[in-house]
Amino acid sequence: MTSFTDGIWNMVIFVGTVGGIIVLYVFVKNYSAGRPAGEGVQSMGHKWDGDLEELNNPLPRWWLNMFYITMIWGVIYLLLYPGVGTHPMLLGWSQVKQYDEQMAAAEERYGPIFEQFMNEDIAVVARSSDALKIGRRLFVNYCAGCHGSDAGGNPGFPNLRDNDWLHGGTPEAIKTTIMDGRNGVMPNWGEAVGEEGVKNLTQYVLSLNGRDFDGAAASAGEKTFNALCTSCHGKDGAGNPQLGGPDLTNNIWLYGGSPKSIAASIANGRKGEMPPHADFLGEAKSHLLAAYVFSLSKR
Numbered sequence: 094m095t096s097f098t099d100g101i102w103n104m105v106i107f108v109g110t111v112g113g114i115i116v117l118y119v120f121v122k123n124y125s126a127g128r129p130a131g132e133g134v135q136s137m138g139h140k141w142d143g144d145l146e147e148l149n150n151p152l153p154r155w156w157l158n159m160f161y162i163t164m165i166w167g168v169i170y171l172l173l174y175p176g177v178g179t180h181p182m183l184l185g186w187s188q189v190k191q192y193d194e195q196m197a198a199a200e201e202r203y204g205p206i207f208e209q210f211m212n213e214d215i216a217v218v219a220r221s222s223d224a225l226k227i228g229r230r231l232f233v234n235y236c237a238g239c240h241g242s243d244a245g246g247n248p249g250f251p252n253l254r255d256n257d258w259l260h261g262g263t264p265e266a267i268k269t270t271i272m273d274g275r276n277g278v279m280p281n282w283g284e285a286v287g288e289e290g291v292k293n294l295t296q297y298v299l300s301l302n303g304r305d306f307d308g309a310a311a312s313a314g315e316k317t318f319n320a321l322c323t324s325c326h327g328k329d330g331a332g333n334p335q336l337g338g339p340d341l342t343n344n345i346w347l348y349g350g351s352p353k354s355i356a357a358s359i360a361n362g363r364k365g366e367m368p369p370h371a372d373f374l375g376e377a378k379s380h381l382l383a384a385y386v387f388s389l390s391k392r
């Protein structure tokens with residue numbers, strides 16, 4: 094059990110909080126000790142305009158009582174809840190404890206439901222509207238920050254509804270992605286191929302996507318592409334889910350499809366990181382989330 098004065102900072106807060114109330118009390122007490130209003134009020138010795146005088150009248154009773162009530166309220170509050178440093182006080186309340194209790198209650202309530210879905214195939218779970226409702230809620234809580242609340246993606250964070258996959262779209266691949274995380278490593282080629290090389294490669298990549306391109310530059314780029322890029326992006330740029338190399342022919346872009354951002358990807362490289370969730374969410378929730386994500390791309 095921590096004491097009130099463990100550590101310098103606790104001590105400072107203890108002295109500040111408790112000392113503050115005592116000083117306030119003394120101050121208010123002192124000011125209420127004037128003579129009752131009316132009889133022989135003392136002058137403070139200040140006079141203006143001949144007859145305007147400052148008198149030492151006591152504060153009105155009701156006003157003082159408000160101060161006392163606030164002080165008593167403060168003391169009661171500080172006795173019950175942590176307010177003087179990190180001491181847990183009488184109720185032993187803490188944010189962490191409250192969170193743990195709520196999590197335990199939720200686990201007791203939802204645990205068996207998650208377990209039940211975990212024993213079914215992801216593709217089967219993906220057809221249960223009850224499971225998808227829970228999956229959607231989990232997704233909004235844990236995934237929407239990066240992938241968007243409709244899973245439509247953000248620059249650098251893939252769209253999960255479009256059936257275009259960096260790491261594979263089978264139920265198992267999706268579950269592995271969620272549990273173990275993924276790293277997309279696109280090396281930077283700016284130095285190796287030079288400015289001209291980046292420009293040519295960009296034109297070739299544009300040509301793969303049915304976009305406007307410069308023919309001469311693109312055919313120069315094609316040679317470099319076949320030498321340097323197909324190991325990760327697949328033959329003809331069709332993608333390689335083993336290495337997370339995106340399909341560069343479907344005009345779907347992780348980092349935006351303007352010639353400028355394509356050139357930036359090639360020159361500077363990219364590093365998309367999907368964090369692992371196994372420890373944090375556990376397998377049952379990951380299973381349900383995999384079913385939810387799988388269902389999105391099958392509509």
Ligand code: HEC
Pocket residue numbers: 232235236237238239240249250251253257258259260261267270271275276277278337364365366367368370382383386
């Ligand atoms: C911190 C941001 C972040 C969070 C949170 C996050 N992701 Fe991701 N996720 C990414 C990034 C970045 C990638 C792309 C990795 C890459 O570039 O290879 C990714 C990739 C994926 C993929 C693979 C997509 C593909 O095309 O193969 C799936 C599936 C996925 N995330 C699902 C989820 C789910 C479900 C959650 C919630 C449990 C989640 N993600 C939470 C950042 C995040």
Ligand code: HEC
Pocket residue numbers: 259276277278279280282294298317318321322323324325326336337338339341345346347348349355358359363364365366
């Ligand atoms: C070591 C494997 C590897 C090699 C080699 C590689 N890439 Fe990549 N590339 C990736 C990965 C992985 C990504 C996705 C990055 C991410 O997930 O953040 C990517 C992304 C890209 C993108 C962005 C795609 C988008 O959707 O925004 C372009 C463009 C690209 N690469 C072009 C090339 C070109 C051109 C070459 C050859 C000079 C090349 N890459 C070589 C792995 C590779």
